[in-house]
Amino acid sequence: MRVRVSAGKTTTLPPIQPNELASQKAVWSEFKYRVGSEIFGEAEPADYVYQIRQGSVRTYKLLSDGRRQIGAFHLPGDIFGIEECEFHRFTADAIVNTTVWIAKRRSLFGGLGDSDISVTNNVRDLITKSLEHAENHLLLLGRQTALEKVAAFLLEMDRRLDQPEVMALPMGRRDIADYLGLTLETVSRALSALRKESILSFVGQTQRVIVLHDRSRLAQRATSSFHSKWWCIEN
Amino acid sequence: MRVRVSAGKTTTLPPIQPNELASQKAVWSEFKYRVGSEIFGEAEPADYVYQIRQGSVRTYKLLSDGRRQIGAFHLPGDIFGIEECEFHRFTADAIVNTTVWIAKRRSLFGGLGDSDISVTNNVRDLITKSLEHAENHLLLLGRQTALEKVAAFLLEMDRRLDQPEVMALPMGRRDIADYLGLTLETVSRALSALRKESILSFVGQTQRVIVLHDRSRLAQRATSSFHSKWWCIEN
DNA sequence: CGTCACCTTGACTGTAATCAAACATGGTGG
């Protein structure tokens, strides 16, 4: 499945936020990907950068036996694909129906002859942001417990979605698990435990829509598991 | 302990390899740090970049209860501190007596007015290398077993030390463990298992000097644990 | 209405952590 684009049209309008990569030199095109479809694969040539207009994307690596580590979730407004070198180091696919804007990477940083310093600095800032996220995630994956991981995940999503009243997660339990280095069952148990503590609750009949009732207690869980046998039926 | 420099002298000679950050604009000074001393702390202002001439450095984050995740080891020739923003995101300290060359970060990439494109691109390449390393480490921390982690660590060191006949690791078991998200006991057991398989052996009376006898079998261990009860006395 | 994908929950297992002890090493000073 190499062609997984369901629609494409060209535009020269700049993308939204979060910086001025909307360079005079870049031409952005809109594309749509359906849920589950692959946007690019690991080791493929990296010719484009992407900005999400609608929907969400996961980027991940796979081991030969199917174990998967999701490196990041990309939400509306996020730019991704810019940190790659000649070839993609991750696979990216849409976790819901997703609309992106695409620009040629070459238009952002060409060869050595690139002379647009402000664009170059913006690119570096984006790469640095990715690096900072990855560094924080190393600590989470290597040294935090299951409950801490799930709590930290919820806080990250809450922050990135701008602390909404009601948080509609675009990803399922399996994706959360592969982001946190856990199994989906463990994620589910941790969420149930937080719900039993009244730190959050589910809204509607889909379990992906969550209300955070007590962000500060959630933040406590994200840094110290309390070792209070959180997965037990009681407590 | 803010001042932990034991000697400092100024030089204008360029540093060794691995790229041309030896800019005309940068002035490098030599400093020495004794084993265990801190080079910079997390959240401190990041004013300098460092290149290791001799010795080794670990960079890490700490949780409030003392859990530690080492993000990277830096070996002779490596440049570090360049990927930071205004403040350091890691603590760095010397794991053996270490000599570094230091340059003002501002001399490498000043404000928006920086006009030296080749230096700018070299900086971006270094940051991208750090990002790639961190991304690979996410997969290792999140989805690989203890034996796979230790095998991968040995292969990484082997590669970075240019596949020496005899590999003298600068770091102890505790540091390896904190790099791999394990305990030092588990690291020790994994090394013992690899030694029992004759994949490696220890040289001399310090257990930090290792000879790799079979890099291809070690590489197998790094990607599939074989689930052969590697920690058992038999086999 | 039946199937499928997703989620929760329970029972049990297993990998790595924890606790503990023994041994080696290297430096210090008697």
Next chain:
DNA sequence: CCACCATGTTTGATTACAGTCAAGGTGACG
């Protein structure tokens, strides 16, 4: 030179956290 101690490593016994296996529930969609 050697006793002594601090540090680092190995190994064993046991525990515990999260994984695995399994069953059941719920909603979406054809």
